[in-house]
Every structure is written in C-alpha cells, then in structure tokens.
Amino acid sequence: MKIEKGEKMLKYISKRLAYTLFLILLVSITVFFIFDLLPVDPARLICSKQCTPQIVEANRHKLGLDVPVLEQWWRFIQGLFAGRTYGDGDIAFTCPAPAFGYSYPRHECVTTMIGKAFPVTLSLALGAFALWISVGVSLGILAARKKGKFADRASSVFVLVGTSLPTFITGILVVLFIVLQFNIVNPLELGDWANPFTDPFGWLKAFFFPCATLALSYAATYTRFTRSNVIETSSEDYIRTARAKGLSEKVILRKHTLRAALAPIATIAGLDFAGLLGGAIITEGIFGLNGLGKMSITAVLETYDLPVIVATTLIASTFLVVMNLIVDILYAFLDPRVRQS
Amino acid sequence: MTKFLEVNNLSVGFPTPDGLVKAANNVSYSVDLGETLAIVGESGSGKSVSNLAVMGLHNPINTQISGSAVLNLPTGPVDVITADTEVVRRLRGKVMSMIFQDPMSALHPYYSVGDQIAEAWSLYNEGSKKDGLKRAQQMLDLVGIPAADKRVNEFPHQFSGGMRQRVMIAMALVNNPSLLIADEPTTALDVTVQAQILSLLKDLQKEFNMAIILITHDLGVVAQVADRVSVMYGGQVVESATADQTFYKSIQPYTIGLLDSIPRVDITGSHRLRSIPGQPPSLINLPAGCAFAPRCSFASEVTDNKCRVVEPELVEKRADHFARCHISAEQLLDISASRAGK
Numbered sequence: 275m276k277i278e279k280g281e282k283m284l285k286y287i288s289k290r291l292a293y294t295l296f297l298i299l300l301v302s303i304t305v306f307f308i309f310d311l312l313p314v315d316p317a318r319l320i321c322s323k324q325c326t327p328q329i330v331e332a333n334r335h336k337l338g339l340d341v342p343v344l345e346q347w348w349r350f351i352q353g354l355f356a357g358r359t360y361g362d363g364d365i366a367f368t369c370p371a372p373a374f375g376y377s378y379p380r381h382e383c384v385t386t387m388i389g390k391a392f393p394v395t396l397s398l399a400l401g402a403f404a405l406w407i408s409v410g411v412s413l414g415i416l417a418a419r420k421k422g423k424f425a426d427r428a429s430s431v432f433v434l435v436g437t438s439l440p441t442f443i444t445g446i447l448v449v450l451f452i453v454l455q456f457n458i459v460n461p462l463e464l465g466d467w468a469n470p471f472t473d474p475f476g477w478l479k480a481f482f483f484p485c486a487t488l489a490l491s492y493a494a495t496y497t498r499f500t501r502s503n504v505i506e507t508s509s510e511d512y513i514r515t516a517r518a519k520g521l522s523e524k525v526i527l528r529k530h531t532l533r534a535a536l537a538p539i540a541t542i543a544g545l546d547f548a549g550l551l552g553g554a555i556i557t558e559g560i561f562g563l564n565g566l567g568k569m570s571i572t573a574v575l576e577t578y579d580l581p582v583i584v585a586t587t588l589i590a591s592t593f594l595v596v597m598n599l600i601v602d603i604l605y606a607f608l609d610p611r612v613r614q615s
Numbered sequence: 616m617t618k619f620l621e622v623n624n625l626s627v628g629f630p631t632p633d634g635l636v637k638a639a640n641n642v643s644y645s646v647d648l649g650e651t652l653a654i655v656g657e658s659g660s661g662k663s664v665s666n667l668a669v670m671g672l673h674n675p676i677n678t679q680i681s682g683s684a685v686l687n688l689p690t691g692p693v694d695v696i697t698a699d700t701e702v703v704r705r706l707r708g709k710v711m712s713m714i715f716q717d718p719m720s721a722l723h724p725y726y727s728v729g730d731q732i733a734e735a736w737s738l739y740n741e742g743s744k745k746d747g748l749k750r751a752q753q754m755l756d757l758v759g760i761p762a763a764d765k766r767v768n769e770f771p772h773q774f775s776g777g778m779r780q781r782v783m784i785a786m787a788l789v790n791n792p793s794l795l796i797a798d799e800p801t802t803a804l805d806v807t808v809q810a811q812i813l814s815l816l817k818d819l820q821k822e823f824n825m826a827i828i829l830i831t832h833d834l835g836v837v838a839q840v841a842d843r844v845s846v847m848y849g850g851q852v853v854e855s856a857t858a859d860q861t862f863y864k865s866i867q868p869y870t871i872g873l874l875d876s877i878p879r880v881d882i883t884g885s886h887r888l889r890s891i892p893g894q895p896p897s898l899i900n901l902p903a904g905c906a907f908a909p910r911c912s913f914a915s916e917v918t919d920n921k922c923r924v925v926e927p928e929l930v931e932k933r934a935d936h937f938a939r940c941h942i943s944a945e946q947l948l949d950i951s952a953s954r955a956g957k
Contacts (some may be wrong), residue, residue: 511720517672518715519735519786520708533725610770611724 287603294595301591305584306347316578320378336361337378337580350375350584374588375581377573384585387569391553392589394467395565397477398557399550401485406492407543411536413493414500419527421505429497436494445487445560453483465562484561488554492546496539503535510534537608541601548597552590566590617687618647619826620669620794625682625696627664627673634899638664640850641682643929646843648793651820651827653837653858655873656847659895662830664850666796670713671695671703686710686794709739712787716799718779722771728755728782729767736789754785758815777808781815788819795820796828801836813840834877838862846870849896849906852929856936866932866944868913871951905941916950917941 317334318325334340338349338360352358353373360367360376367376369383377384417429453459459479468476507513508531516530553567570586573579606613627639639661646652654662667673669684683694688710695703715721723731732754733747740750748767755763758781771779780800787795797816801809817840820827831837837844837858844861846854846869854867865871872891879886893910896902908914908922921941931937932944940947 511715511717512723514672515715515721515783515786516723518670518707518713520704520706520738521734522704530723534723537725609725610727611772 283606287599290599290602294599297595298588298592302350302584302588303344303347305587306343306350309580309583310343312578314578316580319578336365339580374585377577377579377582379577379579380582384581387582388566388585388589390467391564391566391569394563395551395553395558395567397470397481398484398488398554398563398565399547401481402488402492402550402554403543403547405485405489406496409489410493410496411500411539413497415504415527415532417497417501418504418508426501429501433494433498436490436497439490441487441491441556442560444490445484445557448483448487449560458483465564467564480563484557484563487560488550488557496543499542500535500539503539504531507531507535537605540608541605544597544601544604545594548593549590551593553586618645618650619687620647620684620828621645621687622665622669622684623682625665625668625684626680627661627668628679629677630679631899635679636898637850637901638898639668640901642847642850642852644845644852644855646794646826646828648826649820649824651817651829651840651842653829653831653841653844654847655831655834655837655844657832657895659898660847661850662847663798666713666798666828666830669695670707670711670796671700672713675700688793708735708787708792709790710792711794711796712790712792713796713798714780714783714787714800717803718776718783719803721783722779724771727768727770728774732767732782732786732789735786739790750789751785754789755782757788757819758782758785759811760785776804777812780804780808780812784812784815784819788823788825791823792825794826794828796830798830799832800829802831802833809836810839816840834862834873846873849901850898851906851939852937853907853939854937855929856938860933860936864933864936864948866936866947867938867940868911868942868947869907871947872910872912905939913940913942913947913950916946 315330316337317330317339320333320337321329331340338346341349349358353369353371353375355371356373357371358369358373358376360369367381367383369376369385372385374384374388376382377387380387413429413432417426420426449464453464454461463480466480468480470477512534513526513530516526521530551566553565553570555567555571557563558565558567559571566586566589569582570590573582573586622645623643625639625642626637629636629638638659642661642665644652644654654666656662664673668678668680673680680696682696684696685692685694686706693702693706695706722728726734729748729751732751733744736742736747736750737744740747742750752763752767755767760766760778760781766774771782774782780803784800795816800816801812804812813836816827816829819825827840829836829840841858844854844856844858845852846861846867848869854861854865854870856865861870862874865874869891872889875889876891878888891910896906896909902909902923904921904923904925905911905914905927911922914922925941927939927941929937929939932940936944938944942950
C-alpha cells in the first residue's frame with residue numbers, strides 16, 4: 275500500500291512538472307509577442323546619427339528581428355540548448371549554451387550578465403528571507419502569546435510602521451541616517467559585490483542593510499499573519515483536547531498550535547521568496563546593487579534590450595512556477611488532508 | 616460517605632463589559648466510582664462550564680472560580696479548584712479525562728490518531744514511541760474500531776464521526792482514568808451511532824470501574840445510561856435524584872416541563888406535548904427569586920408572589936431526592952397529576 279502511495283505521488287509530481295514546463299514555454303512565447311507589439315524599434319535605437327534605412331535593416335538582421343516572431347522564439351529555444359552565434363561575417367559573437375541571447379548595448383552574452391547579477395539577487399533574497407522569517411514569525415508568536423499586553427502592542431506598532439513605509443522610503447532613510455552617518459560603508463563601495471565564502475565580512479557589509487530594508491515590510495506582514503494564525507489556532511477544539519490530555523503549555527504551543535498555524539505561512543513564504551529571486555528592483559536601485567532587478571529595469575526603460583528582457587522575465591517566471599510546484603508538494607507533506615486528494 | 620468527586624458550591628463567572636456572567640452559581644454534585652451522573656440542562660445552563668472548571672480548563676485570566684471540587688484519590692483528597700495549576704495538569708489525562716461534543720474538530724488534523732493516543736500515553740508512562748503506538752492500537756481495538764492495526768496510522772479526516780468519537784474515547788481512557796467527563800459526546804452523531812457510543816461507554820465503565828459525568832440535553836440519552844441525574848437551570852442545580860425518581864416522580868417544575876415536552880412511549884394513552892414558554896434567563900441579570908419563576912406554570916400556586924421574591928434552596932424533599940422549589944413535593948405531584956388528567 276505504501277508503494278502504491280509513492281507511485282501515485284510520483285505520477286502527480288511528474289504531471290505537475292510537465293504542466294510547469296508547458297507554462298514556462300507559454301510565458302516565453304508571450305514575451306516575444308508582446309515585445310513585437312511594442313512601438314519601439316531596437317534596430318533604430320542602436321543606429322548612429324547618420325542613420326539610413328539600409329543601416330536600420332542591417333541592424334534588424336543583426337538583432338535577429340527580421341524574421342517572424344515565432345521563428346525568433348524558435349531560434350531562442352535552440353540557442354538555449356545548443357548555443358548560438360549572433361550576427362555574421364566579421365562582427366559575429368558566439369555564446370555557448372545555454373544562450374539567452376546577446377546584448378548589443380552591453381556587448382555581452384546575456385548568460386554571462388545573468389551569471390554576474392544572479393548571485394547579487396540571490397544574496398539579497400536569501401538574507402531578506404532569513405531576516406523576515408525569523409523576526410516576523412517569532413514576533414508574531416510572541417504577540418499572540420501576550421495578546422493585549424505590552425509586547426503585543428509594541429509589535430502592532432512595528433506592523434503598522436513596516437507595512438505603511440514603502441521600501442523606497444526606508445531604503446533612503448537607511449542609507450542617509452545609518453549607512454552614511456555612521457560611515458559603515460564607503461559610499462563609493464556601496465553595492466560592491468563580495469563573495470560570502472571568501473569574504474563573509476565584506477558580504478555582510480554590502481548586504482546587511484539592503485536585506486534589512488527589503489525584509490522590513492515582509493517581516494511586518496508576517497508578524498501580523500503569524501499572530502492571527504496562532505490566536506485562531508489556539509481557540510481550536512483540538513488545542514482544548516491537547517490541554518485535556520494533560521500536556522504542558524509549552525508542548526501544546528510547540529507541537530500542536532504552531533504545527534497548524536505555521537503550515538500556511540510556509541507556503542506563502544515560499545512564493546514570496548521566489549518572487550524576490552526575479553530581482554528586487556527598488557532595493558537594488560537604492561543600494562546600487564547590480565542584481566537581476568536592476569538589469570531588467572535598465573533593459574526595459576533605457577536600452578530596449580530584448581534578449582535581456584526575455585531572459586529576466588523567463589527567469590522570474592520560472593522561479594515562481596517551480597516554487598509553486600515545490601510549495602504544493604511541501605504542503606502535501608505538512609497537511610495530511612491535502613495528501614489524500 | 617464521601618464520593619470520588621465532590622463538587623461543592625462551585626461558581627464560575629466571566630467578567631464582561633456588560634457585567635459578570637454568572638455561568639455557574641453554587642453548583643454542587645458528586646459522583647462515585649462505577650457510577651454515572653447525568654447533568655441535564657439547556658444551552659447556557661452551566662453544565663459544561665462547571666465541568667470545565669473541574670478539569671481546570673478555564674483560562675484563569677478571564678474566569679472567576681470559587682467553591683471546591685474535591686477528588687478523593689487513594690493518596691488523599693485534592694481540591695482541583697484551589698490546587699496548583701501544575702498539580703491539576705498532572706491529574707488531567709491520568710485521573711480525569713474529558714471527551715467533547717464535536718469529534719470532527721476535537722482531534723488534531725495533522726497527526727495520525729495513533730500518534731495522538733500515544734502522546735497521551737507517553738505523558739504518564741515510560742516507553743518508546745513504538746510502545747505507545749502499540750498501546751494506541753490496543754485502545755482502538757478496545758473501543759471497537761475494526762482493523763485497528765491499519766487504522767492506527769490513519770488521520771482523523773479518514774474516520775467517520777462515530778469512529779472519531781471512539782478515537783476520542785480511546786485517547787481519554789488510555790491511562791485508565793478514574794473519572795471521565797463526557798460533554799455531549801453523542802450530540803453530533805446519528806441516532807444509531809449514539810446508541811453504540813453510549814453502550815460502549817457503559818461497557819468500558821464496568822471494565823475500568825470509572826466514574827462518568829455525562830453532560831447532555833438529551834433526556835433519552837440520560838434514560839439509557841444514568842444512575843443519578845442533576846438538572847441544571849440558569850447556572851444552578853434545580854433537581855438531583857436517581858434516574859428513576861427524576862423520570863417518574865420529578866418534584867421540580869422545570870424538570871416536569873422538560874419531561875412534558877418530549878414524546879414518551881412508556882406512558883399509555885395519548886398525552887399532549889407541552890413546550891416551556893419564554894426564554895432562558897440572562898446570566899448577567901438573573902431574575903429575583905427563583906430563576907425559573909417567570910416561565911413556571913406552578914408559580915401562581917404559591918401565595919404572596921413568593922417565587923418572584925425569595926430564592927428557593929436546594930433541599931432534600933424526599934429521601935435522596937433534592938429539589939429547588941417553594942412548592943412541597945406532595946402538592947406538586949398532586950397538581951401535575953390533576954393537570955395530566957384533564
């Protein structure tokens with residue numbers, strides 16, 4: 275019977291995986307079509323001042339925009355698996371697989387750009403995630419246990435401040451009054467990348483404040499969410515049953531209340547984290563971090579760099595749908611009622 | 616003679632912005648090992664509230680409790696109302712257990728039933744988790760769950776309502792408690808399942824020589840299993856007697872009203888079902904005099920409007936038959952007999 279269950283689970287996971295893959299393909303096609311509809315011509319943008327229709331046409335060919343959208347997309351997919359050469363003749367650039375494209379404004383393979391930007395975004399997301407989960411959840415539990423008392427009121431002030439202050443305000447305040455005031459980071463070094471494995475202190479110096487800034491509003495939301503979940507669960511009948519058994523309050527909280535109260539938080543946390551892996555545009559902008567967020571916003575607003583836009587959109591959406599899958603599977607492990615259906 | 620549990624003048628109040636809700640008011644009852652006491656009353660009559668106080672399950676922050684509830688243990692008497700909360704906690708699950716009305720929500724949805732029973736067992740027994748699960752399986756077998764060896768690993772949502780209540784009973788009895796408080800254990804169940812659960816409780820009582828307090832508003836349930844009955848109204852015990860006395864010779868107008876309002880197959884001839892007029896009293900402002908007087912059809916038989924002014928005491932009107940009423944037992948029986956004759 276156990277094996278049968280395992281097989282069923284495997285079947286479910288593979289079905290979901292196929293569905294996820296299909297979704298990612300759909301997203302990639304959609305990005306190509308949307309870009310085709312935009313009233314901007316990248317071929318004209320990279321044209322010099324003495325622009326002639328011939329040069330624009332040549333640029334269009336160079337950028338791979340002279341073929342139908344679907345073919346552009348197909349070449350992109352091929353490039354992902356086989357690598358791709360952009361342009362021809364003397365000015366050809368070859369990017370090895372997985373080739374997300376070639377950025378003419380930056381004269382770099384997009385894959386290389388991602389390789390540089392992703393560790394920054396990952397550091398920011400991981401650091402913020404760790405901060406907001408530890409602060410938000412523990413503060414929420416504390417507030418629920420001390421409902422109506424000082425700790426609860428103090429935490430509700432925190433929630434109010436955290437949720438109402440937008441990140442661009444907190445970010446600027448942090449930079450102005452903490453980072454620069456106390457001379458913690460040289461303004462010129464703000465946003466410099468440091469490898470956490472070889473230079474953990476440098477990494478902390480570069481990333482602590484951005485992470486804290488990004489984590490603030492999340493921590494506030496999670497505090498409120500945890501508090502209400504714990505309070506709600508505490509009044510469940512099965513908590514009274516646990517008490518009637520003679521369990522101590524400590525065991526009831528740890529084993530019975532938190533188990534039920536935190537399961538839904540785990541799923542939301544997974545999705546929030548995945549959302550940040552696509553890049554945190556505002557925080558990266560304020561602290562001058564060269565992550566995926568900054569990379570995509572530059573490509574969208576300044577350089578109309580299709581390959582970069584496609585790559586960042588695809589990465590962000592892939593993280594989301596894959597995390598969705600992970601969260602669903604995780605929830606099945608957490609809640610036996612979900613496992614059945 | 617002292618009984619196993621003796622509750623004396625137990626009062627439970629909840630302070631609210633509108634005033635103190637007197638949910639239980641000088642409640643006294645007792646139950647001995649091997650005996651079943653049924654506590655009967657409508658919603659809000661204080662039957663659950665007083666028993667939750669016995670279990671020590673009220674939140675001390677928003678509850679005022681006075682009086683005493685003494686457990687006469689072999690090691691000596693313990694008053695659970697005044698005892699240290701930690702002492703009372705160590706009695707819960709071991710000496711006294713409780714099962715609840717809604718078995719659908721009383722079990723933790725995330726743990727298997729075996730885990731939940733084993734958890735209760737391991738609180739008071741030395742042994743591995745495996746021993747606990749083995750014991751859980753024994754208990755499930757005992758309460759009549761088929762294929763207990765398989766079902767011990769299943770989760771509450773995989774059980775029907777009746778089966779879940781059996782799981783609750785198994786969990787409550789895993790440490791052989793001397794007192795089981797069953798708070799409307801069959802209210803949420805089908806009638807056929809109700810009968811099964813009640814006879815199961817009866818059988819287990821014989822096996823373990825337990826005292827059972829059965830809280831219910833269902834007189835049919837009371838007739839099936841109770842040795843003694845305490846009827847509660849407005850936070851007070853209004854009548855206390857053996858089950859037979861209560862059903863056939865009740866000397867309290869509220870109890871008589873309750874019995875008149877249910878169909879009975881043991882009385883020959885036709886009789887009309889009568890409802891009790893009016894609403895239960897507000898527990899914040901209890902009426903002066905007898906709490907039942909505004910709804911009582913006998914109050915007019917008493918001179919000087921006494922029922923509305925003087926609160927009657929719970930007195931022994933006949934041998935081992937206590938009632939709270941200004942009218943004497945004989946007079947009450949006469950009046951109700953003549954009314955039934957009409």
